Amino acid sequence: MEITTERKGEVLVALTEDRVDGSNAREFQEAVQAAIAGEDAPVVLDMERLVYISSAGLRVILMIARALQGESRNFAVCSLVGPVREVFEISGFDKIIQTHDTQEKAVAAVQG
Template identity: 30%
Template sequence: MAMNHDTENGVTILTIDGNLDAEGTQAMEEKVVALLEGGETKLLFDFTGLDYINSSGLRVLVLAYQRLKKTSGSVAICGVKDYIQEVFEVSGYDRIFPLYGARADALAGM
């Protein structure tokens, strides 16, 4: 798994590539917590290059959502592949997280 972050139009974008398995989830959680503790209020997960996400990865998304909701922040996800979107739909997470096809659409929607 590879992970990068940058900021665009006041939104912190966390790009995740590869497989978000147990090891990757721990690294992502540490990064998300650090960003939130650093005062970030808008977080966009770019999953264009994500090939797999496990339940622990979904849990980290919920953690971000819960923390940002308390501070009137926002979280969104873009670039989700069809088979990963099915995971979001089956789990009901598509009703929690705004899902966008493209990064530009997500930035405009945040």
């Protein structure tokens, strides 16, 4: 599972793609953790190219959110589309995790 990252000012944007389900949730978790480790920048997880996420994937996002909170780093997700947006709405994760329509808004929101 590939997670690419880019800088938007001081914010670290991690781009997810494809699918996250029970079969690769652990791999997804390790990839995101590796991508955001070793610094103290705020993080935005961009899901524009993520086509599917299962509850196992949601749990990974929750654990990442908690870990970042523990490090006092801001965190948001953005650009949820199709089934991923639906899963966030039904599960109420849009109330648990800061969620934005666009990457720009998310970057602005998590910035110090």
